Amino acid sequence: MTTDTLNGPAETEVPRHDWLLYSGxxxxxxxxxxxxxxxxxxxxxxxxxxxxxxxxxxxxxxxxxxxxxxxxxxxxxxxxxxxxxxxxxxxxxxxxxxxxxxxxxxxxxxxxxxxxxxxxxxxxxxxxxxxxxxxxxxxxxxxPAAPASGTPAAEGRRQTPPPAMAAPPLPIPPAAPAKPKRRQPRRPVTDGGKRQALSPGPTDEELIEAARERSAAGQEPSATWLIKTYGIGTRRAGRIRDAALDSSAPEPKSADESTTEAELVLTSGES
Structure with missing residues (x-):
C-alpha cells in the first residue's frame, strides 16, 4: 500500500504564482x-x-x-x-x-x-x-436561479427521505336536508277589490275636430294616426276618419243631445 493510501486521500496541489506570466x-x-x-x-x-x-x-x-x-x-x-x-x-x-x-x-x-x-x-x-x-x-x-429538474443539484435534493405520510382525513357526515321555506301569505287588498276608474277619453266630436284640423294643416288624418295618437280602436278610428273627410255627413251626436231629443219625443207622445 502507498503512503497516500495509509494517510488518507492526497491533498490537491495549490498552483503556484507564475510571476513571469503576471509580468507579461x-x-x-x-x-x-x-x-x-x-x-x-x-x-x-x-x-x-x-x-x-x-x-x-x-x-x-x-x-x-x-x-x-x-x-x-x-x-x-x-x-x-x-x-x-x-x-x-x-x-x-x-x-x-x-x-x-x-x-x-x-x-x-x-x-x-x-x-x-x-x-x-x-x-x-x-x-x-x-x-x-x-x-x-x-x-x-x-x-441564483433554482436548478431545473434533471440537473445534479436537483437529483441530490430528490435523495432526501420523504416525510411521513399523514393520516387519512375522517369522512365528513352528510349534511341535514334543508327545511322547505314557508311561503308568506298574500296581503289582503285594501281597496275592497275595486278597480280604479279610468279617465274618460276624448269624445267623437273632439276626435273629428282634431282630424279636421290635421287635414286643414295639409296632413292626412289616417286611422293609423288616430290609433297611435289617441289609443282608440280600429273601427272607431275608421269612423272618425270618414266623418272628418266627409264634411257633408252629419256629425255624431253627443250624449246630451241624444237625451234631449228622447225627452222631446216622450213629451209630444204624452200630449
Whole structure:
C-alpha cells in the first residue's frame, strides 16, 4: 500500500504564482491601455469634445470593459442572467474600443472624414454605457436561479427521505336536508277589490275636430294616426276618419243631445 493510501486521500496541489506570466500580462496591459487611451482621446477631440474633457471617453470605454469582465468571470456573481449579460457587454466593450481606435487612425490617415453620424455615435457612448452598467448591477444583485429538474443539484435534493405520510382525513357526515321555506301569505287588498276608474277619453266630436284640423294643416288624418295618437280602436278610428273627410255627413251626436231629443219625443207622445 502507498503512503497516500495509509494517510488518507492526497491533498490537491495549490498552483503556484507564475510571476513571469503576471509580468507579461502587466506589460501588455499597460501598452494596450496607453495606446488605446491616446487614440480614443484623439477621437473625442476630433468629434468636438472639449480638450479638458476628452480624457473621459477612453476612461469610460476601458472602465466599462474592465467592469463587465469582472462581473463575467468573478466568483461573486451568482445569477446566470447577470453572468450572461456581463459576458455580452465585455465582448461589446472590447469591440467598441477596437472600433474607436480604428476610426481615429482612419481619420488621421485621411481615409474617412468626420461627419455628423460619427459625432452622434461618439457622443452617445457615455449615456449608453451608463445604462448598460446600471442594468448589469441590477442583474448581479438577483439571487441564483433554482436548478431545473434533471440537473445534479436537483437529483441530490430528490435523495432526501420523504416525510411521513399523514393520516387519512375522517369522512365528513352528510349534511341535514334543508327545511322547505314557508311561503308568506298574500296581503289582503285594501281597496275592497275595486278597480280604479279610468279617465274618460276624448269624445267623437273632439276626435273629428282634431282630424279636421290635421287635414286643414295639409296632413292626412289616417286611422293609423288616430290609433297611435289617441289609443282608440280600429273601427272607431275608421269612423272618425270618414266623418272628418266627409264634411257633408252629419256629425255624431253627443250624449246630451241624444237625451234631449228622447225627452222631446216622450213629451209630444204624452200630449
Amino acid at each position: 500580462m502587466g506589460a501588455v496591459g499597460l501598452a494596450a491601455a496607453a495606446s488605446s487611451y491616446a487614440a480614443l482621446q484623439d477621437l473625442a477631440m476630433r468629434t468636438g469634445w472639449w480638450p479638458w474633457l476628452s480624457w473621459l471617453l477612453p476612461l469610460t470605454t476601458d472602465a466599462y470593459a474592465m467592469t463587465a469582465v469582472r462581473v463575467w468571470l468573478g466568483h461573486s456573481t451568482r445569477s446566470t442572467r447577470a453572468r450572461a449579460w456581463a459576458k455580452a457587454n465585455a465582448i461589446g466593450a472590447i469591440v467598441l474600443s477596437v472600433a474607436g481606435n480604428a476610426v481615429d487612425h482612419a481619420i488621421a490617415s485621411h481615409v474617412i472624414a468626420v461627419s455628423w453620424p460619427l459625432i452622434v455615435a461618439v457622443s452617445a457612448i457615455p449615456p449608453v454605457v451608463l445604462g448598460l452598467l446600471v442594468h448589469m448591477a441590477h442583474l448581479r444583485a438577483l439571487p
